Amino acid sequence: MIIKRYIVNTMNEAMTRIRYELGRDAVIISQRKIRKPGIKGFFSAKSIEVTAAVENEVNDKKENTVNNNRSNNELNNIELNSIEAIKKVVQQENENISNSKVVQKQNSSVHKVSNQSDNNSENLMSEMMEMKTMISALSQKREPAIAGKPMGNKKSDIEKILIDNDVDSENIENIMVKIKNDKTEKTDFEKLKIVLKEMIHVIKPKLQGRIVMVGPTGVGKTTTIAKLAGRLALAEGKKVGLITVDTYRIGAVEQLKAYADIMNLPFKVVYNMNDMDKAIESMSECEVVLIDTTGRSSKNKMQIAELRTFVEKADTKNIHLVLSSTTKNRDMKYIIEGYRILNYNSIIVTKLDETATYGSILNILETAKIPLSFVSIGQNVPDDIKELSADSIVSLILGEDTIC
Ligand SMILES: Nc1nc2c(ncn2[C@@H]2O[C@H](COP(=O)(O)OP(=O)(O)OP(=O)(O)O)[C@@H](O)[C@H]2O)c(=O)[nH]1
Ligand SMILES: [Mg+2]
Incomplete structure (x- = not known):
């Protein structure tokens, strides 16, 4: 035989x-x-x-x-x-x-x-x-546990921490390779912290000139604008103006106008390209002009392209993509890619108060490769907005710290 x-x-x-x-x-x-x-x-x-x-x-x-x-x-x-x-x-x-x-x-x-x-x-x-x-x-x-990993393949403690905190499997694999490549005497946990810190990029944006918020529907763009307006106008005493190009959603104009009225700020509604020029011109005295846009699905390329013409008119490098931490990982990737044509140069992650795990911050930053400017941690205007250091984000991701 x-x-x-x-x-x-x-x-x-x-x-x-x-x-x-x-x-x-x-x-x-x-x-x-x-x-x-x-x-x-x-x-x-x-x-x-x-x-x-x-x-x-x-x-x-x-x-x-x-x-x-x-x-x-x-x-x-x-x-x-x-x-x-x-x-x-x-x-x-x-x-x-x-x-x-x-x-x-x-x-x-x-x-x-x-x-x-x-x-x-x-x-x-x-x-x-x-x-x-x-x-x-x-x-x-x-193979019931994790896709692509056999059950016999026991998870290390480090992997378990990352899985528990919703870091996606691709990032976990990258992190594990980096930890393995670190030949120093440090413990794996210390190495993990170093690796995570290297992956998290934060910036302190200059809150000056025109600032545009873009992003999907309901993530908190308008609320974030109101928070920043409050911080800049009320706390820092700056001259702030508000513009909205969101004439699509019923109540969107009224929402921002209400904040403008409360804070006594100039406010303009933009319906077309001509309006945009005029609105910006009318706010030439303002040190900061916060521009709100319509929430769009990243799958609708036409709508995003239309939005792009408004964003380009604003002629600024201060474009923030606003994302909610409660969005599913896979959808988040589509959104990040779909909005790239708007040339956003910073990310704002909202609704951190609504999630128990913070791996989504890492997942977002790794996909976008664009730094984080602010996180939003609740509905209160103007208080619930924060700038976080890379160290504090690492602590959140590792479950050592929490937002609320
Ligand atoms: N829990 C929580 N809620 C938030 C946060 N930011 C915004 N919200 C709430 O989310 C809802 C939507 O916020 P908006 O600011 O209107 O969102 P938007 O992105 O402007 O929405 P559209 O204009 O419809 O695209 C409101 O109820 C806000 O109070 C946050 O950080 N945490
Ligand atoms: Mg809005």
Whole structure:
């Protein structure tokens, strides 16, 4: 009997190689998912290890059988002998697998690759389908925890902290590689803090001239403008003007006007490009002009393009993309990319008071590669806006600190 192991990417590849190298009478003894050794293997897709066997003698006999037109009974006997032999190998294989501490035993079963009859391809197809179902059922059973990570692969404490705080899996992988590459004597936790701090970029924006807020609907653009206006006009005594180009949403104009009235600030509504020029001109005396825009879905490229013409008219490098920390990770990525054409140069993360974990800040900054200017921590105008240092953001992400 010949027994051969194949490391392949798909069962199809295994079937082709087995049929080519061992012939049509080969049987699959076992198959299991494995990772390539080393760190590369940890991050790469799993391969399949397939063990197949073929009975030499039986092969010869079968060929003779076909040539000599033997009876069906004889053929059945030959197959039974073959199966008995294979059973032995399966038993041995099972013992080997259960002795292995590294990889869990997945399953062992005998699958005939094909028989010699005219129904060869039909049988092969049905067996492959059966095997596919079995493999998928087994892999679902084995990988319930985190996508792409086998259960046998125990999470380190560092990974657990990051997962618990909603840092996304891609960032966790990058962080783990960086920690591994740090060959200093520091503890992993100390290394983690250093890595996180390097990933978090904050800026202290100059709150002068024209400042534009852009972002999806309901993230807190208008409220953030009101908070900044309050801080600049009331606390710092600066001349502040407010402009809104949000004439789309019912009540949007009234919302900002109400703040302008309370703080006694000049206020203009912009309906078209001409209005924009005029509004900006009318506020030439103001040290700071805060410009509110319509919340748009990043998926609507037309609306974003329209917004771009207004933003370009403002002619400023002070453009803040406002994002809510409660937005799903994947949606956040689309928003960050969708708004790039507006050339925003800072990020404001809002609603930190509504979340218990702060990994989203890291996820946002890593995707955008644009620094953070402010965080918003509640609905109170003007108090609930903050500038955070990279150190305090690291503490939040690690769950050492909290907003409320
Ligand atoms: N909890 C909490 N609520 C906030 C925060 N910032 C804004 N809000 C609330 O979120 C809601 C929407 O805020 P807006 O300022 O109107 O949001 P917007 O981005 O201007 O919305 P659109 O103009 O419709 O696109 C309001 O109820 C705000 O009070 C925050 O940091 N925390
Ligand atoms: Mg608004």
